[in-house]
Amino acid sequence: MTTGAADDGDGADDRPDPGLDVIMSERRQLINVAYRLLGSLAEAEDAVQETYARWYAMPQRQRDAIESPGAWLTTVASRVCLNLLSSARVRRETYVGDWLPEPLPERGEWSTGRPGGAAVDPADRVTLDESVNLAFLVVLEAMTPAERVAFILHDVFCHSFAEVADIVGRTPAACRQLASSARRRVRDARPSATPAAQRAAVVRDFKQAWEAKDIEALIALLDPEATATADGGGLALTFLHPIEGAEQIAQAWTEIARRKPATMTFLERTVNGQPGLVAEEDGATVTVFAFDVAADRIKHIWVVRNPEKLRGWPTA
Template identity: 75%
Template sequence: MTTTDPDPGLDAIMSERKQLLHLAYRLLGSLAEAEDAVQETYTRWYGLSREQRDAIVSPGAWLTTVAGRICLNVLGSARARRETYVGEWLPEPLPGHGVWGEGRPGGPGADPADRVTLDESVGLAFMVVLEAMTPAERVAFILHDVFCHPFAEIAEIVGRSPAACRQLASSARRRVRDARPSPAPAARGAGVVREFKQAWEAQDIEALIALLDPDATAVADGGGLAVTFPHPIEGAEPIAHTWADIAGRVPGDMVFVERMIDGQPGVVAVQRGVTVTVFAFEVTDDRITHIWVVRNPEKLRAWAQR
Protein backbone atom coordinates (compact mmCIF):
# COMPACT_ATOMS: atom_id res chain seq x y z
CA MET A 1 0.00 0.00 0.00
CA THR A 2 1.40 3.37 -0.99
CA THR A 3 0.63 6.76 0.46
CA THR A 4 1.20 10.22 -0.91
CA ASP A 5 3.91 12.07 0.96
CA PRO A 6 2.58 15.20 2.62
CA ASP A 7 3.89 18.48 1.29
CA PRO A 8 6.71 19.41 3.73
CA GLY A 9 6.25 23.09 2.93
CA LEU A 10 2.49 23.17 3.50
CA ASP A 11 2.64 25.02 6.83
CA ALA A 12 4.98 27.65 5.41
CA ILE A 13 2.82 28.13 2.34
CA MET A 14 -0.43 28.39 4.29
CA SER A 15 1.18 30.82 6.74
CA GLU A 16 1.29 33.31 3.85
CA ARG A 17 -2.50 33.31 3.54
CA LYS A 18 -3.14 36.06 6.09
CA GLN A 19 -0.60 38.36 4.45
CA LEU A 20 -2.04 37.62 1.00
CA LEU A 21 -5.55 38.38 2.25
CA HIS A 22 -4.35 41.70 3.71
CA LEU A 23 -2.78 42.56 0.39
CA ALA A 24 -5.76 41.52 -1.74
CA TYR A 25 -8.24 43.43 0.42
CA ARG A 26 -6.22 46.63 0.17
CA LEU A 27 -5.96 46.18 -3.59
CA LEU A 28 -9.61 45.30 -4.22
CA GLY A 29 -11.62 46.95 -1.42
CA SER A 30 -13.83 43.86 -1.17
CA LEU A 31 -13.36 40.99 1.25
CA ALA A 32 -15.23 38.55 -1.00
CA GLU A 33 -13.09 39.46 -4.01
CA ALA A 34 -9.95 39.31 -1.87
CA GLU A 35 -10.82 35.82 -0.64
CA ASP A 36 -11.46 34.69 -4.23
CA ALA A 37 -8.11 36.14 -5.36
CA VAL A 38 -6.23 34.34 -2.57
CA GLN A 39 -8.04 31.09 -3.33
CA GLU A 40 -7.09 31.39 -7.00
CA THR A 41 -3.48 32.06 -5.97
CA TYR A 42 -3.33 28.82 -4.00
CA THR A 43 -5.06 26.95 -6.82
CA ARG A 44 -2.28 28.02 -9.15
CA TRP A 45 0.39 27.04 -6.61
CA TYR A 46 -0.99 23.53 -6.26
CA GLY A 47 -1.46 23.36 -10.00
CA LEU A 48 2.32 23.23 -10.26
CA SER A 49 4.12 19.91 -10.12
CA ARG A 50 6.14 19.06 -6.99
CA GLU A 51 9.32 19.63 -9.02
CA GLN A 52 8.13 23.09 -10.12
CA ARG A 53 7.25 24.07 -6.55
CA ASP A 54 10.57 22.81 -5.22
CA ALA A 55 12.39 24.94 -7.81
CA ILE A 56 10.83 28.17 -6.51
CA VAL A 57 13.41 29.83 -4.24
CA SER A 58 10.92 32.06 -2.41
CA PRO A 59 7.38 30.64 -2.32
CA GLY A 60 6.13 33.73 -0.45
CA ALA A 61 7.39 36.05 -3.18
CA TRP A 62 5.88 33.77 -5.83
CA LEU A 63 2.49 33.81 -4.10
CA THR A 64 2.60 37.60 -3.72
CA THR A 65 3.47 38.05 -7.40
CA VAL A 66 0.64 35.79 -8.53
CA ALA A 67 -1.87 37.38 -6.13
CA GLY A 68 -0.82 40.83 -7.35
CA ARG A 69 -1.38 39.86 -10.99
CA ILE A 70 -4.77 38.35 -10.19
CA CYS A 71 -5.82 41.49 -8.31
CA LEU A 72 -4.59 43.70 -11.16
CA ASN A 73 -6.85 41.79 -13.55
CA VAL A 74 -9.79 41.98 -11.13
CA LEU A 75 -9.31 45.74 -10.75
CA GLY A 76 -9.57 46.18 -14.51
CA SER A 77 -12.86 44.28 -14.73
CA ALA A 78 -14.20 45.82 -11.51
CA ARG A 79 -14.16 49.27 -13.07
CA ALA A 80 -16.53 48.10 -15.78
CA ARG A 81 -18.82 46.38 -13.26
CA ARG A 82 -19.00 49.48 -11.08
CA GLU A 83 -20.26 51.53 -14.00
CA THR A 84 -23.49 49.51 -13.78
CA TYR A 85 -23.62 49.46 -9.96
CA VAL A 86 -26.83 50.89 -8.51
CA GLY A 87 -25.98 54.16 -6.73
CA GLU A 88 -22.63 55.05 -5.18
CA TRP A 89 -19.99 52.34 -4.70
CA LEU A 90 -17.95 52.25 -1.47
CA PRO A 91 -15.25 49.82 -0.34
CA GLU A 92 -16.37 47.10 2.02
CA PRO A 93 -15.99 48.19 5.67
CA LEU A 94 -14.39 45.75 8.08
CA PRO A 95 -14.91 45.61 11.84
CA GLY A 96 -12.13 46.44 14.24
CA HIS A 97 -8.44 47.06 13.69
CA GLY A 98 -6.44 44.14 15.01
CA VAL A 99 -6.81 41.75 12.07
CA TRP A 100 -6.71 44.23 9.25
CA GLY A 101 -4.35 47.00 10.29
CA GLU A 102 -1.07 45.18 10.66
CA GLY A 103 0.59 45.47 7.23
CA ARG A 104 4.28 46.37 7.06
CA PRO A 105 4.54 50.16 6.75
CA GLY A 106 7.96 51.57 7.47
CA GLY A 107 9.77 48.25 7.07
CA PRO A 108 13.56 47.85 6.92
CA GLY A 109 15.18 50.24 4.49
CA ALA A 110 12.09 52.41 4.18
CA ASP A 111 12.83 56.01 3.36
CA PRO A 112 10.50 58.25 5.42
CA ALA A 113 10.85 61.00 2.81
CA ASP A 114 9.62 58.65 0.09
CA ARG A 115 6.35 57.49 1.61
CA VAL A 116 3.26 58.74 3.38
CA THR A 117 2.22 57.62 6.84
CA LEU A 118 -0.12 54.67 6.40
CA ASP A 119 -1.08 53.74 9.94
CA GLU A 120 -4.68 53.52 8.77
CA SER A 121 -3.94 51.67 5.54
CA VAL A 122 -7.28 49.93 5.66
CA GLY A 123 -9.27 52.92 6.93
CA LEU A 124 -12.34 53.55 4.79
CA ALA A 125 -11.14 57.08 4.00
CA PHE A 126 -7.88 55.67 2.70
CA MET A 127 -9.67 52.95 0.72
CA VAL A 128 -11.90 55.57 -0.94
CA VAL A 129 -8.78 57.45 -2.12
CA LEU A 130 -7.41 54.21 -3.57
CA GLU A 131 -10.54 53.87 -5.68
CA ALA A 132 -9.56 57.01 -7.61
CA MET A 133 -6.26 55.46 -8.71
CA THR A 134 -5.61 53.49 -11.86
CA PRO A 135 -5.17 49.74 -11.26
CA ALA A 136 -1.41 49.98 -11.94
CA GLU A 137 -1.03 52.95 -9.57
CA ARG A 138 -2.90 51.13 -6.84
CA VAL A 139 -0.86 47.95 -7.16
CA ALA A 140 2.48 49.79 -7.26
CA PHE A 141 1.57 52.01 -4.33
CA ILE A 142 0.15 49.30 -2.05
CA LEU A 143 2.95 46.83 -2.73
CA HIS A 144 5.69 49.43 -2.21
CA ASP A 145 4.38 51.90 0.35
CA VAL A 146 2.31 49.53 2.49
CA PHE A 147 3.99 46.15 2.02
CA CYS A 148 7.52 47.40 1.28
CA HIS A 149 8.16 45.32 -1.82
CA PRO A 150 10.96 46.57 -4.10
CA PHE A 151 10.08 48.08 -7.46
CA ALA A 152 11.93 45.29 -9.27
CA GLU A 153 9.37 42.81 -7.93
CA ILE A 154 6.45 45.13 -8.61
CA ALA A 155 7.62 45.53 -12.22
CA GLU A 156 7.08 41.80 -12.77
CA ILE A 157 3.49 42.13 -11.62
CA VAL A 158 2.38 45.21 -13.56
CA GLY A 159 4.50 44.51 -16.64
CA ARG A 160 6.40 47.79 -16.55
CA SER A 161 9.95 48.83 -15.76
CA PRO A 162 11.03 49.45 -12.14
CA ALA A 163 11.44 53.15 -13.00
CA ALA A 164 7.89 53.30 -14.34
CA CYS A 165 6.60 51.57 -11.19
CA ARG A 166 8.42 54.14 -9.08
CA GLN A 167 6.59 56.87 -10.98
CA LEU A 168 3.26 55.07 -10.50
CA ALA A 169 3.81 54.89 -6.75
CA SER A 170 4.88 58.53 -6.64
CA SER A 171 1.75 59.62 -8.53
CA ALA A 172 -0.44 57.55 -6.19
CA ARG A 173 1.35 59.02 -3.17
CA ARG A 174 0.51 62.53 -4.38
CA ARG A 175 -3.13 61.53 -4.75
CA VAL A 176 -3.17 60.40 -1.12
CA ARG A 177 -1.51 63.56 0.13
CA ASP A 178 -3.82 65.82 -1.89
CA ALA A 179 -6.98 63.99 -0.88
CA ARG A 180 -6.23 63.35 2.78
CA PRO A 181 -5.77 66.25 5.19
CA SER A 182 -4.20 65.25 8.49
CA PRO A 183 -6.88 63.30 10.37
CA ALA A 184 -7.60 63.96 14.02
CA PRO A 185 -5.93 61.62 16.55
CA ALA A 186 -8.07 58.55 17.22
CA ALA A 187 -9.12 59.63 20.73
CA ARG A 188 -10.24 63.09 19.56
CA GLY A 189 -11.95 61.61 16.53
CA ALA A 190 -13.83 59.16 18.74
CA GLY A 191 -14.98 62.02 20.95
CA VAL A 192 -16.33 63.97 17.99
CA VAL A 193 -18.14 60.89 16.64
CA ARG A 194 -19.65 60.25 20.09
CA GLU A 195 -20.94 63.84 20.28
CA PHE A 196 -22.35 63.50 16.77
CA LYS A 197 -24.15 60.29 17.72
CA GLN A 198 -25.68 61.96 20.78
CA ALA A 199 -26.82 65.00 18.78
CA TRP A 200 -28.14 62.74 16.06
CA GLU A 201 -30.22 60.66 18.49
CA ALA A 202 -31.52 63.89 20.06
CA GLN A 203 -32.32 65.29 16.58
CA ASP A 204 -30.40 68.41 17.61
CA ILE A 205 -29.76 70.03 14.22
CA GLU A 206 -27.74 72.95 15.60
CA ALA A 207 -25.40 70.59 17.46
CA LEU A 208 -25.01 68.44 14.36
CA ILE A 209 -24.12 71.44 12.22
CA ALA A 210 -21.53 72.55 14.78
CA LEU A 211 -19.81 69.15 14.58
CA LEU A 212 -19.74 69.07 10.77
CA ASP A 213 -17.26 70.84 8.52
CA PRO A 214 -19.15 73.40 6.37
CA ASP A 215 -18.04 71.48 3.27
CA ALA A 216 -18.68 68.02 4.68
CA THR A 217 -19.95 65.29 2.39
CA ALA A 218 -22.00 62.15 3.03
CA VAL A 219 -22.05 59.19 0.64
CA ALA A 220 -24.23 56.10 0.97
CA ASP A 221 -23.93 52.66 -0.65
CA GLY A 222 -27.03 50.48 -0.78
CA GLY A 223 -26.19 48.68 -4.00
CA GLY A 224 -29.86 48.59 -4.94
CA LEU A 225 -30.41 46.11 -2.10
CA ALA A 226 -31.18 48.56 0.72
CA VAL A 227 -32.92 51.93 0.83
CA THR A 228 -30.62 54.94 1.21
CA PHE A 229 -30.08 58.39 -0.25
CA PRO A 230 -29.06 57.92 -3.91
CA HIS A 231 -26.65 60.82 -4.35
CA PRO A 232 -23.91 62.35 -2.16
CA ILE A 233 -25.09 65.06 0.26
CA GLU A 234 -22.89 68.13 0.46
CA GLY A 235 -22.76 70.74 3.20
CA ALA A 236 -23.20 70.70 6.98
CA GLU A 237 -26.81 71.88 7.06
CA PRO A 238 -28.23 69.39 4.51
CA ILE A 239 -26.38 66.55 6.24
CA ALA A 240 -27.64 67.63 9.68
CA HIS A 241 -31.24 67.71 8.47
CA THR A 242 -30.86 64.32 6.78
CA TRP A 243 -29.46 62.71 9.94
CA ALA A 244 -32.17 64.27 12.10
CA ASP A 245 -34.72 62.83 9.68
CA ILE A 246 -33.06 59.41 9.92
CA ALA A 247 -33.30 59.58 13.72
CA GLY A 248 -37.00 60.34 13.46
CA ARG A 249 -37.61 57.18 11.41
CA VAL A 250 -35.53 54.68 13.40
CA PRO A 251 -37.48 51.47 14.17
CA GLY A 252 -37.98 50.72 17.84
CA ASP A 253 -35.88 47.57 17.67
CA MET A 254 -32.82 49.30 16.19
CA VAL A 255 -29.89 50.50 18.27
CA PHE A 256 -26.80 52.49 17.33
CA VAL A 257 -23.52 51.24 18.73
CA GLU A 258 -20.08 52.86 18.75
CA ARG A 259 -17.68 50.53 16.98
CA MET A 260 -14.25 50.56 15.40
CA ILE A 261 -14.53 50.43 11.62
CA ASP A 262 -11.37 49.62 9.70
CA GLY A 263 -9.43 50.84 12.73
CA GLN A 264 -11.30 54.15 13.01
CA PRO A 265 -14.22 55.25 15.23
CA GLY A 266 -17.65 54.77 13.75
CA VAL A 267 -21.24 53.80 14.46
CA VAL A 268 -23.18 50.71 13.44
CA ALA A 269 -26.94 50.23 13.35
CA VAL A 270 -28.03 46.87 14.77
CA GLN A 271 -31.54 45.50 14.35
CA ARG A 272 -32.55 42.27 16.09
CA GLY A 273 -28.90 41.35 16.45
CA VAL A 274 -28.02 41.99 12.79
CA THR A 275 -25.78 44.84 11.61
CA VAL A 276 -27.79 46.62 8.93
CA THR A 277 -25.80 49.83 8.46
CA VAL A 278 -22.23 50.95 9.04
CA PHE A 279 -21.43 54.65 9.43
CA ALA A 280 -17.75 55.56 9.04
CA PHE A 281 -16.42 59.06 9.76
CA GLU A 282 -13.41 61.14 8.87
CA VAL A 283 -12.59 63.86 11.40
CA THR A 284 -10.23 66.76 10.69
CA ASP A 285 -9.62 69.70 13.04
CA ASP A 286 -12.39 68.44 15.36
CA ARG A 287 -14.98 68.58 12.58
CA ILE A 288 -16.47 65.72 10.59
CA THR A 289 -15.46 66.12 6.95
CA HIS A 290 -16.79 62.88 5.47
CA ILE A 291 -19.44 60.31 6.37
CA TRP A 292 -19.64 57.00 4.53
CA VAL A 293 -22.77 54.90 4.94
CA VAL A 294 -22.75 51.26 3.87
CA ARG A 295 -26.11 49.48 3.76
CA ASN A 296 -25.52 46.94 1.02
CA PRO A 297 -25.98 43.66 2.94
CA GLU A 298 -23.47 41.92 0.69
CA LYS A 299 -20.80 44.26 2.07
CA LEU A 300 -21.73 43.59 5.70
CA ARG A 301 -20.96 39.86 5.76
CA ALA A 302 -17.96 40.41 8.04
CA TRP A 303 -20.31 41.96 10.62
CA ALA A 304 -22.71 39.02 10.72
CA GLN A 305 -21.38 37.65 13.99
CA ARG A 306 -20.69 41.02 15.58
Protein backbone atom coordinates in the same frame (compact mmCIF):
# COMPACT_ATOMS: atom_id res chain seq x y z
CA MET B 1 6.37 10.30 1.24
CA THR B 2 7.12 6.83 -0.15
CA THR B 3 4.80 4.08 -1.28
CA GLY B 4 6.29 1.81 1.37
CA ALA B 5 5.32 4.20 4.15
CA ALA B 6 1.76 4.28 2.88
CA ASP B 7 1.65 0.46 2.78
CA ASP B 8 2.69 0.19 6.44
CA GLY B 9 -0.78 1.31 7.52
CA ASP B 10 0.73 3.60 10.15
CA GLY B 11 -1.10 6.72 8.94
CA ALA B 12 1.98 8.17 7.26
CA ASP B 13 -0.05 8.70 4.08
CA ASP B 14 -2.22 11.16 5.97
CA ARG B 15 0.65 13.43 6.93
CA PRO B 16 0.52 16.88 5.30
CA ASP B 17 3.00 17.95 2.69
CA PRO B 18 6.04 19.21 4.67
CA GLY B 19 5.73 22.52 2.81
CA LEU B 20 2.03 23.03 3.49
CA ASP B 21 2.49 24.96 6.73
CA VAL B 22 4.97 27.28 5.05
CA ILE B 23 2.63 27.91 2.12
CA MET B 24 -0.48 28.44 4.25
CA SER B 25 1.39 30.77 6.63
CA GLU B 26 1.43 33.27 3.76
CA ARG B 27 -2.38 33.46 3.72
CA ARG B 28 -2.70 36.40 6.10
CA GLN B 29 -0.14 38.43 4.18
CA LEU B 30 -1.90 37.65 0.91
CA ILE B 31 -5.29 38.66 2.33
CA ASN B 32 -3.76 41.91 3.60
CA VAL B 33 -2.30 42.73 0.19
CA ALA B 34 -5.42 41.74 -1.73
CA TYR B 35 -7.86 43.67 0.49
CA ARG B 36 -5.86 46.87 0.10
CA LEU B 37 -5.68 46.34 -3.65
CA LEU B 38 -9.37 45.52 -4.10
CA GLY B 39 -11.22 47.23 -1.22
CA SER B 40 -13.36 44.11 -0.85
CA LEU B 41 -12.68 41.30 1.58
CA ALA B 42 -14.85 38.89 -0.40
CA GLU B 43 -12.92 39.62 -3.60
CA ALA B 44 -9.63 39.46 -1.70
CA GLU B 45 -10.45 36.00 -0.41
CA ASP B 46 -11.40 34.89 -3.93
CA ALA B 47 -8.11 36.25 -5.27
CA VAL B 48 -6.12 34.40 -2.62
CA GLN B 49 -8.05 31.19 -3.30
CA GLU B 50 -7.25 31.55 -7.01
CA THR B 51 -3.58 32.08 -6.11
CA TYR B 52 -3.43 28.88 -4.07
CA ALA B 53 -5.26 27.02 -6.85
CA ARG B 54 -2.54 28.07 -9.29
CA TRP B 55 0.16 27.01 -6.84
CA TYR B 56 -1.23 23.52 -6.43
CA ALA B 57 -1.98 23.19 -10.14
CA MET B 58 1.78 23.21 -10.77
CA PRO B 59 3.66 19.91 -10.81
CA GLN B 60 5.57 19.23 -7.59
CA ARG B 61 8.92 19.60 -9.31
CA GLN B 62 8.01 23.13 -10.39
CA ARG B 63 6.92 24.08 -6.87
CA ASP B 64 10.14 22.63 -5.47
CA ALA B 65 12.15 24.78 -7.87
CA ILE B 66 10.64 28.03 -6.56
CA GLU B 67 13.19 29.59 -4.24
CA SER B 68 10.74 31.86 -2.38
CA PRO B 69 7.16 30.54 -2.31
CA GLY B 70 6.01 33.65 -0.43
CA ALA B 71 7.31 35.97 -3.14
CA TRP B 72 5.74 33.78 -5.84
CA LEU B 73 2.37 33.78 -4.09
CA THR B 74 2.44 37.57 -3.59
CA THR B 75 3.33 38.12 -7.24
CA VAL B 76 0.53 35.88 -8.50
CA ALA B 77 -2.04 37.31 -6.04
CA SER B 78 -1.11 40.83 -7.12
CA ARG B 79 -1.53 39.92 -10.79
CA VAL B 80 -4.91 38.35 -10.06
CA CYS B 81 -5.92 41.55 -8.22
CA LEU B 82 -4.68 43.73 -11.08
CA ASN B 83 -6.93 41.82 -13.48
CA LEU B 84 -9.86 42.09 -11.06
CA LEU B 85 -9.32 45.83 -10.67
CA SER B 86 -9.47 46.30 -14.43
CA SER B 87 -12.73 44.36 -14.73
CA ALA B 88 -14.15 45.99 -11.57
CA ARG B 89 -13.96 49.43 -13.18
CA VAL B 90 -16.30 48.17 -15.88
CA ARG B 91 -18.64 46.41 -13.43
CA ARG B 92 -18.95 49.47 -11.21
CA GLU B 93 -20.23 51.56 -14.11
CA THR B 94 -23.51 49.66 -13.75
CA TYR B 95 -23.46 49.57 -9.93
CA VAL B 96 -26.56 51.08 -8.33
CA GLY B 97 -25.42 54.25 -6.55
CA ASP B 98 -21.91 54.84 -5.26
CA TRP B 99 -19.53 51.94 -4.68
CA LEU B 100 -17.69 52.07 -1.35
CA PRO B 101 -14.99 49.74 0.01
CA GLU B 102 -16.13 46.90 2.23
CA PRO B 103 -15.90 48.02 5.90
CA LEU B 104 -14.16 45.82 8.45
CA PRO B 105 -15.06 45.33 12.13
CA GLU B 106 -12.50 45.22 14.89
CA ARG B 107 -10.67 41.94 15.34
CA GLY B 108 -12.90 40.47 18.05
CA GLU B 109 -16.13 40.92 16.11
CA TRP B 110 -15.67 38.90 12.93
CA SER B 111 -18.62 36.90 11.71
CA THR B 112 -18.59 34.27 8.99
CA GLY B 113 -21.69 35.79 7.45
CA ARG B 114 -22.50 32.36 6.07
CA PRO B 115 -25.07 29.91 7.45
CA GLY B 116 -23.40 27.12 9.37
CA GLY B 117 -20.03 28.80 9.08
CA ALA B 118 -17.34 28.12 11.66
CA ALA B 119 -15.83 30.83 13.81
CA VAL B 120 -13.45 32.97 11.81
CA ASP B 121 -9.79 32.88 12.74
CA PRO B 122 -8.72 36.54 13.03
CA ALA B 123 -5.27 35.52 11.79
CA ASP B 124 -6.88 34.92 8.39
CA ARG B 125 -8.18 38.46 8.27
CA VAL B 126 -6.82 41.92 7.75
CA THR B 127 -4.39 43.81 9.95
CA LEU B 128 -6.09 47.14 10.71
CA ASP B 129 -3.79 50.13 10.31
CA GLU B 130 -3.76 53.50 8.56
CA SER B 131 -3.61 51.84 5.14
CA VAL B 132 -7.09 50.35 5.55
CA ASN B 133 -9.05 53.26 6.98
CA LEU B 134 -11.97 54.03 4.70
CA ALA B 135 -10.73 57.50 3.79
CA PHE B 136 -7.51 55.95 2.47
CA LEU B 137 -9.35 53.20 0.56
CA VAL B 138 -11.70 55.73 -1.05
CA VAL B 139 -8.68 57.63 -2.37
CA LEU B 140 -7.27 54.37 -3.76
CA GLU B 141 -10.52 53.87 -5.69
CA ALA B 142 -9.74 57.00 -7.74
CA MET B 143 -6.42 55.55 -8.93
CA THR B 144 -5.79 53.54 -12.05
CA PRO B 145 -5.25 49.81 -11.37
CA ALA B 146 -1.53 50.12 -12.14
CA GLU B 147 -1.16 53.15 -9.83
CA ARG B 148 -2.90 51.33 -7.01
CA VAL B 149 -0.81 48.19 -7.35
CA ALA B 150 2.47 50.12 -7.61
CA PHE B 151 1.64 52.30 -4.60
CA ILE B 152 0.35 49.52 -2.33
CA LEU B 153 3.15 47.08 -3.08
CA HIS B 154 5.94 49.66 -2.84
CA ASP B 155 4.79 52.18 -0.23
CA VAL B 156 2.75 49.90 2.03
CA PHE B 157 4.42 46.51 1.63
CA CYS B 158 7.95 47.72 0.75
CA HIS B 159 8.44 45.77 -2.49
CA SER B 160 11.12 47.07 -4.82
CA PHE B 161 10.13 48.77 -8.05
CA ALA B 162 11.83 45.92 -9.91
CA GLU B 163 9.42 43.50 -8.23
CA VAL B 164 6.46 45.77 -8.94
CA ALA B 165 7.53 46.06 -12.58
CA ASP B 166 7.43 42.29 -12.92
CA ILE B 167 3.83 42.31 -11.69
CA VAL B 168 2.36 45.20 -13.66
CA GLY B 169 4.36 44.60 -16.83
CA ARG B 170 6.08 47.99 -16.93
CA THR B 171 9.60 49.24 -16.35
CA PRO B 172 10.83 50.02 -12.82
CA ALA B 173 11.06 53.70 -13.82
CA ALA B 174 7.43 53.69 -14.97
CA CYS B 175 6.38 52.02 -11.72
CA ARG B 176 8.25 54.68 -9.76
CA GLN B 177 6.21 57.33 -11.58
CA LEU B 178 2.98 55.44 -10.93
CA ALA B 179 3.71 55.26 -7.20
CA SER B 180 4.69 58.94 -7.13
CA SER B 181 1.41 59.95 -8.79
CA ALA B 182 -0.55 57.79 -6.35
CA ARG B 183 1.38 59.24 -3.43
CA ARG B 184 0.36 62.76 -4.45
CA ARG B 185 -3.29 61.72 -4.52
CA VAL B 186 -3.01 60.29 -1.01
CA ARG B 187 -1.13 63.32 0.31
CA ASP B 188 -3.66 65.77 -1.14
CA ALA B 189 -6.57 63.86 0.40
CA ARG B 190 -5.03 63.13 3.80
CA PRO B 191 -6.61 65.15 6.62
CA SER B 192 -4.66 66.82 9.41
CA ALA B 193 -3.56 64.45 12.13
CA THR B 194 -6.22 64.15 14.80
CA PRO B 195 -5.63 62.03 17.93
CA ALA B 196 -7.72 58.86 18.09
CA ALA B 197 -9.34 59.91 21.36
CA GLN B 198 -10.44 63.22 19.82
CA ARG B 199 -11.87 61.46 16.75
CA ALA B 200 -13.78 59.08 19.01
CA ALA B 201 -15.16 61.99 21.04
CA VAL B 202 -16.42 63.74 17.89
CA VAL B 203 -18.14 60.56 16.68
CA ARG B 204 -19.66 60.03 20.13
CA ASP B 205 -20.98 63.61 20.19
CA PHE B 206 -22.38 63.11 16.69
CA LYS B 207 -24.22 59.97 17.82
CA GLN B 208 -25.72 61.76 20.81
CA ALA B 209 -26.84 64.74 18.73
CA TRP B 210 -28.24 62.40 16.10
CA GLU B 211 -30.28 60.41 18.62
CA ALA B 212 -31.52 63.68 20.14
CA LYS B 213 -32.46 64.93 16.66
CA ASP B 214 -30.54 68.10 17.47
CA ILE B 215 -29.93 69.70 14.08
CA GLU B 216 -27.92 72.61 15.44
CA ALA B 217 -25.58 70.30 17.36
CA LEU B 218 -25.11 68.14 14.27
CA ILE B 219 -24.28 71.17 12.13
CA ALA B 220 -21.70 72.28 14.70
CA LEU B 221 -19.95 68.90 14.46
CA LEU B 222 -19.85 68.89 10.65
CA ASP B 223 -17.43 70.74 8.41
CA PRO B 224 -19.44 73.32 6.39
CA GLU B 225 -18.41 71.48 3.21
CA ALA B 226 -18.87 67.98 4.60
CA THR B 227 -20.13 65.21 2.32
CA ALA B 228 -22.01 62.00 3.00
CA THR B 229 -21.89 59.06 0.59
CA ALA B 230 -23.95 55.88 0.83
CA ASP B 231 -23.63 52.41 -0.69
CA GLY B 232 -26.73 50.24 -0.82
CA GLY B 233 -25.79 48.45 -4.02
CA GLY B 234 -29.45 48.36 -5.01
CA LEU B 235 -30.01 45.83 -2.22
CA ALA B 236 -30.84 48.22 0.62
CA LEU B 237 -32.70 51.53 0.74
CA THR B 238 -30.43 54.57 0.99
CA PHE B 239 -29.72 57.87 -0.76
CA LEU B 240 -28.26 57.37 -4.25
CA HIS B 241 -26.29 60.60 -4.56
CA PRO B 242 -23.84 62.21 -2.12
CA ILE B 243 -25.28 64.77 0.29
CA GLU B 244 -23.19 67.94 0.45
CA GLY B 245 -23.04 70.57 3.15
CA ALA B 246 -23.42 70.47 6.93
CA GLU B 247 -27.04 71.65 7.01
CA GLN B 248 -28.19 69.17 4.38
CA ILE B 249 -26.47 66.28 6.15
CA ALA B 250 -27.86 67.32 9.54
CA GLN B 251 -31.37 67.44 8.12
CA ALA B 252 -30.97 64.05 6.44
CA TRP B 253 -29.63 62.42 9.61
CA THR B 254 -32.42 63.92 11.68
CA GLU B 255 -34.93 62.42 9.26
CA ILE B 256 -33.18 59.05 9.57
CA ALA B 257 -33.52 59.27 13.36
CA ARG B 258 -37.22 60.05 13.04
CA ARG B 259 -37.86 57.08 10.76
CA LYS B 260 -35.66 54.49 12.43
CA PRO B 261 -37.49 51.36 13.66
CA ALA B 262 -37.90 50.95 17.41
CA THR B 263 -35.80 47.77 17.21
CA MET B 264 -32.82 49.60 15.71
CA THR B 265 -29.96 50.85 17.90
CA PHE B 266 -26.89 52.92 17.08
CA LEU B 267 -23.64 51.68 18.61
CA GLU B 268 -20.08 52.98 18.74
CA ARG B 269 -17.79 50.56 16.95
CA THR B 270 -14.38 50.47 15.34
CA VAL B 271 -14.62 50.61 11.55
CA ASN B 272 -11.41 49.80 9.67
CA GLY B 273 -9.42 50.71 12.76
CA GLN B 274 -11.14 54.10 13.19
CA PRO B 275 -14.00 55.30 15.45
CA GLY B 276 -17.33 54.67 13.75
CA LEU B 277 -20.95 53.74 14.31
CA VAL B 278 -23.14 50.81 13.36
CA ALA B 279 -26.89 50.37 13.24
CA GLU B 280 -28.13 47.05 14.59
CA GLU B 281 -31.62 45.70 14.17
CA ASP B 282 -32.68 42.59 16.08
CA GLY B 283 -29.00 41.93 16.80
CA ALA B 284 -27.86 42.09 13.18
CA THR B 285 -25.66 44.81 11.69
CA VAL B 286 -27.62 46.58 8.95
CA THR B 287 -25.56 49.75 8.43
CA VAL B 288 -21.96 50.79 9.05
CA PHE B 289 -20.97 54.46 9.32
CA ALA B 290 -17.34 55.50 8.84
CA PHE B 291 -16.08 59.03 9.47
CA ASP B 292 -13.25 61.24 8.32
CA VAL B 293 -12.56 63.62 11.20
CA ALA B 294 -10.19 66.57 10.97
CA ALA B 295 -9.60 68.51 14.18
CA ASP B 296 -13.06 68.67 15.77
CA ARG B 297 -15.17 68.50 12.61
CA ILE B 298 -16.46 65.66 10.44
CA LYS B 299 -15.46 66.08 6.80
CA HIS B 300 -16.87 62.89 5.31
CA ILE B 301 -19.37 60.23 6.30
CA TRP B 302 -19.49 56.91 4.46
CA VAL B 303 -22.62 54.80 4.89
CA VAL B 304 -22.48 51.13 3.89
CA ARG B 305 -25.83 49.34 3.74
CA ASN B 306 -25.18 46.80 1.01
CA PRO B 307 -25.74 43.52 2.92
CA GLU B 308 -23.16 41.74 0.78
CA LYS B 309 -20.53 44.05 2.31
CA LEU B 310 -21.67 43.46 5.88
CA ARG B 311 -21.23 39.68 5.99
CA GLY B 312 -18.21 39.96 8.26
CA TRP B 313 -20.13 41.97 10.86
CA PRO B 314 -21.92 40.47 13.87
CA THR B 315 -25.27 38.90 13.09
CA ALA B 316 -27.95 37.56 15.40
